[in-house]
Amino acid sequence: MNRIIKEIDREDKKNPYTDQELSDMLGIKRSDIVNFRKEKGIPNSRDRRRDLVMREIRAVIMETPDITERGLTDILVKNGYRISRSAVAKMMKEVETKGEFLNKKTENNDISIKKITEINKKIENDLINENVGFENLIGINGSLKEKVNLAKSAIMYPPNGLHTIIYGESGVGKSELANCMYEYAVKKKIKDDKSPFIVFNCADYAENPNLLISQLFGVVKGAYTGAGEDRAGLVEKADGGILFLDEIHRLPPSGQEILFSLIDRGEYRRLGESSNKRKANVLIISATTENPESSLLTTFRRRIPMFITLPNLDSRSVEERYEIILKFFERESKRINRNIIVTKEVLYALMNYKCKGNIGQLKSDIQVSCARAFSKSTKEDNKVIIDTDSLREHIKKSLPKENKILKNEKYDTLEDIYIDINEINNVNKNYFSKHEVNEIYRYVEKELKVLEGKNYSEDEIKNIFFDKLDKKFNQIKKNNIMSDRSEKQMISMNLKNETVEIVDKVFELLKNQYESINNALYPALAMHLEHAIQRLKDGKKIINPGLEKIKKSFTEEYEIARYVVGIVEDVINITFPDDELGYIAYYIHKFCMNKDEVEQKVKVIIATHGKVGIEMSKVVNNVLGLECTYGIEVPLEESPSDGVESAMLDIINKGFNTDILLLMDMGSLIILGDKIEESLGVRCKVLSRVDTVLAMEAGKAAVIEGKSLDAIIHDLKDSTNISVINQKNGDFHTKASENKENILITICLSGKGTAITVKDILEKQLKDMKHEEIKVVPLGMILENEFEDEIKQYEKEFNIIAICGTIDIGYNNIPFISYSDVMNGKGAERVVEILKSNKNHMEKDNHIGLKNLIYEELVLENIEGISKEYIIDTLVKKLEDGGFVDSRYILSVYKREAMGSVVISQKVAIPHGLPENVIKPAIAIAKLSKPIIWDNEFMVEVIVLIAMKENNKSEIKDLLFKLSDLEFMEELLKTNNKREIIELFSEEY
Missing domain, CATH: 3.40.50.300 (P-loop containing nucleotide triphosphate hydrolases)
Incomplete structure (x- = not known):
């Protein structure tokens, strides 16, 4: 064991040996080295160089206070450190705190503690005042x-x-x-x-x-x-x-x-x-x-x-455009000295119309709309209503037909706005703000003013308000579920101690009443009660126009709300009105459920190579506050067949007896769906993609919304580009073709009669060629601006083989067959040719072969890997330059790596991004001159970056099979040049 001490004594102090490196060098088990270190009080490699790195970081920051993480990392790497940007970022945060400067001894005796304190004070002040002068500039934390x-x-x-x-x-x-x-x-x-x-x-x-x-x-x-x-x-x-x-x-x-x-x-x-x-x-x-x-x-x-x-304005986010619009209406409210009501239809139009003159034109158009509305108001009116009649014609054109706001998540929160000239600073500046969404009272006051301004009766106001309140609580629930805030984080958000004490006691009460409480209730209810308490202390009223309907609709929740109010009154000695009980009852109704209400029709399983699936499941369940998904680990060191068996055993042990939705990453897991159906006797659908957002959507649909397997698949396919795998033969079916009937569409600009005639001729020709199963649909006359909408409707239900007509409209790359071909008897022949071409194309795509994905320009041998980020950036740059991936691919790689790395045999890292960012499938390979640290855990020698499409399942399977084979790995590590690497990956195995 003395050899360990000797090696540590003479190691490079900037890059101390890791336990794994010492193990490889001395032939001693890593666990024995760890135990020996701990016994002798020897720090690990990170701690052994910590003081040295920290001194250098301090010196750089003192000299260049505004240096970025990337800039500092580059300097350290040039100075001989092997260090990742994430490690540098953590150390920078320590250095930039006051405590770090005062508690650590500095090597520079010329720098006094007083000077360091002054520097830290300046840093703190700079952080507080960093946006002075720009604070009113919309987009300062976004596009600008x-x-x-x-x-x-x-x-x-x-x-x-x-x-x-x-x-x-x-x-x-x-x-x-x-x-x-x-x-x-x-x-x-x-x-x-x-x-x-x-x-x-x-x-x-x-x-x-x-x-x-x-x-x-x-x-x-x-x-x-x-x-x-x-x-x-x-x-x-x-x-x-x-x-x-x-x-x-x-x-x-x-x-x-x-x-x-x-x-x-x-x-x-x-x-x-x-x-x-x-x-x-x-x-x-x-x-x-x-x-x-x-x-x-x-x-x-x-x-x-x-x-x-x-x-330009089109490049700004919808959030920023909303804020800009609101700012201009506030200015006009001050200018005309009137309160302003802006309808949500007007907001929608202003957020969607083509504004060629950018913010300047938007300002002018808003001024015109206010002037028009003002001219219609009377002197007695204290408010001006901006409705669609106030808009210019070019803005109105952006409104949907029948003036219905499209169902788009980005516009879910749009409501009529009430701008009070006395409370302009209290107007919700950002309708996407999660904190503002929870401030229910301000919302209620504004909505009541809007409704009262429209001359509704009292009963009508109550009914309309109840519907609005339900929608508002849905927003509150959604925003808190998706906010990814823990209870501890909420406590740190300046909540008073009394509020925390109240919410803790309320949670204990609710746990005795409900079997499932969404964790998102904690921050939502905490903020709400803090607002309620402060409001009552300030002598402000709490108004709930929907109280009577809440009492009738949520009787049980209203009674439990009485106990909640009792807890509040015991802690702070304040009386809550019945109107507040109604709001608390609504929170309970939205966030608390009993077992029969959360019984799942579908279990969502996330199966991945390595621990990514398990960790992803934890994240999803924590965010949603319920056990919505289940993670399965497929061991990286096992063969493909053994990996499937391990995963299958794990699933069987969970005792599922419902339908199953399986989200898988790649490789041999394709056959897992078949095995689940055979072993458990339940239906199983497999999706060929897995990421946190998709898993969250699936888990929410399965548990919170209680949807069926088919309904979940339908919703996910409509909102994403996922593919569903037919387990029986492993084929991938995209949204365009999965189980859809083949049809031909005939169009005629002169009328439907001709289209029907051509339909009859085509059907006869197809029957003669034994393809009578293909349906022919005549559309007749179609105006150009209506054509796309018409075809889109058919695409939802059918697979359109071709369009027949006198003019090639060129829609979405769908093949075109001319009427002359049909009249000459060649129409059906063209259809058969198209079908064969599609089939050959699919077969070709599905069987490229691993050797055809290895390109000489994408293989790097004996390169010096400065860091993980450097290697990934280098390989992705090669792929981009070769036209294999688009510019967004690198972001998807880093997002995937953030969830967890895939490393085989502790020596080969397999980073990869999303298929939708792949233009042409390929594999980029880097064999390093010496190992580098990968995620502070592995010493990696080879990096295989995969850029694959969803239909490259066989190539992915072959690649993983090779990399899982010890003999292949030994040969790979012995290769000396590009040619040997390419030949090894190209061999039949």
């Missing part, structure tokens, strides 16, 4: 986050900032960003409070260079006819501040050139001066709608180091 970071960098860069070009379409907010940059500079004390912000539109003087120069730089008396006195220019006025040059593309080349000396040396002359050089410290921010590459001089562009491109 990176843009704002660039803008901050331009302002902060020493000594005087970086000159900047802001590029974007008209109306995207270039001027607003420039203003925010100025505010940021002032509030961060980079610029003086009185420093100027001067705006100059270059278009105003584009055609007159002399006037342009005089405006920018000033003029001396007598410089030209009419120059009767000395006059300062905008540059002089902007000294010490910012000069914003709007529409800089309108500045002619001569105009751009006169700025060179100002940009280069901070010098300029007034028009008419020949010798006197003036000085000015001016930061230039410019804006343009034209591509700077073509509209500005190259010599000018080189002098402007910062370039910021702003997205």
Whole structure:
């Protein structure tokens, strides 16, 4: 055992030996090395280098406070450390806390504790005030986050900032960003409070260079006819501040050139001066709608180091567009000094219409709608109602037919908005905000104002309100279920101790009443009760117009709510009104169930190679608050057949007697569905994909919604691109063809009569060729804008082989057969050719062969693997460059890796992404010159990155079979070049 100590003593201190490395080097069991270390008090490899790494990280952060995780990782790697970005991120968080600086000794004796404290204080203040100046900019944490970071960098860069070009379409907010940059500079004390912000539109003087120069730089008396006195220019006025040059593309080349000396040396002359050089410290921010590459001089562009491109309105998220719309309505409410009601139909239209002028046009259109509505109101009205009649015609066109809002999850939360000029700051700025959704009282008050504004009777208001309340609680339930917040996280969200005590006691009460309580009730009820208590303390009323209906509909829940209120009153000595009991009863109704209510018709099983399925199941069950899914591990070291048997035994031991939905990742698990049906005598459907979102949807449908197996499959197929596997023969059937009847469609632009005639001819020809099973559907006259909708309806129920017509409309790559072919007797022959082609194509796709997926340019041998991320990035780049995957593939790989890595024999890692991001199937291979740490657990020598489509099941199976074979692995590790690697993977096995 002394050998262990010797090796540790002489190891590279930057990269200490892991227990596995010591085991491989000394021929001693890893477990024996671990026990010896612990006995001797020797830290593990991570802890042995911890102080060394932390010192280096501190030094870098002190020198470069704004360095990113990636930047710091790159520096450490260049300095000789083998370290992952995730490990660096954890250490950065420690270093950037006050406690880390004060409690750890620093090697730099020149840095005093006082100085370190000051630095930490600055870091804390920076974190608190990081968005000053930009706080009112919508999208600061979304689509504009990176843009704002660039803008901050331009302002902060020493000594005087970086000159900047802001590029974007008209109306995207270039001027607003420039203003925010100025505010940021002032509030961060980079610029003086009185420093100027001067705006100059270059278009105003584009055609007159002399006037342009005089405006920018000033003029001396007598410089030209009419120059009767000395006059300062905008540059002089902007000294010490910012000069914003709007529409800089309108500045002619001569105009751009006169700025060179100002940009280069901070010098300029007034028009008419020949010798006197003036000085000015001016930061230039410019804006343009034209591509700077073509509209500005190259010599000018080189002098402007910062370039910021702003997205157009269509590129912004629906959340951001909603906030922008709301902001403009709030401004108009203040302008006209009236409360405003905006109907949800108007909101839908404004969020969906094509706004070519971006935010600028959106603002104008909202102003027009408010003006129209205002003109219809009377002086006595204290509110203005913005309905669809107030909209311009081009906006109305975005509304669905019959004015019905489409059923789209993104717009589920759209409601009429009530903007009170006295409470504008309390309007829900983001209808996607989970915290706001739970604030039921504000919602109730706004909805009542909206309903009362529409002259409903009291009974009508109660009935409508009850329906709205039910919808609102569905949103609350959904938002809390999907929020992934634990009870401990909720407690840390500034909840008062008394609230936590109340909710804990309420949970104990409910556990005695219900067999299943969704965990999401904890945060939802905690926030609600905190609002209720504070509201009563503030002397505000709690109103529940649906109280009587709640009492009748949820009698049991209402009685339990009485006990809940008793708990609240005992803890805080406050009386709750009956209206509040109604809300609490609704929470109980939505989140609590008894066994008979949660009996599953379907069990959802997640089966994966490795522990990914088990961990994914835990995540899903924790988020949904119920045991909705069951994870199964297929051991990586077992052969495919043994792996299936292990999984099958695990499933049998669970004693399932219901239908089963099996989510599987790849390989030999295809046959698991057959075995389940044979052994358990239940129906089993297998889906050829597994990810957390899909598992969550399946679990929710099975348990919370209690749907049947067929209903779940139908819903998942409609909302995703999954494939259902026919277990009996292993074939993959996509949504387009699974168990669907083949049909031909005939269309005729002149009328249905001709289409029917062609139908009759085709049916006779098909019968003669013994294909009478193919149905022919005549559609007759179809207008172009209606054609797609009509065909989509047929695609839902049938597999469309081809479209016959006089004109090839070219829909969705469906084959076209001309009427002339039909009349010449060749129509049916074309149909048969298409069927054969489809069959051959499927067969070809399904049997590519493993050797045809290995390309020389995708095989890297004896490369130095700096880190896991470096290897993945390198291999995916190879795949992208070769046209095998799209740009989104790399994200799907990292998402999959985040759920857990697939490693075989502890030496081969198999990262992979989603099939929908694969253009052409391929396998990328990297054989390393020396092992690297993979997820702080394995020493990996080979990385096999799989880019497969869903119909490459046989190739996946062959690959896993090879990699699971010890003899194959030994030969793979002995290979010395690309040729040997390719030959080994290409051999029949």
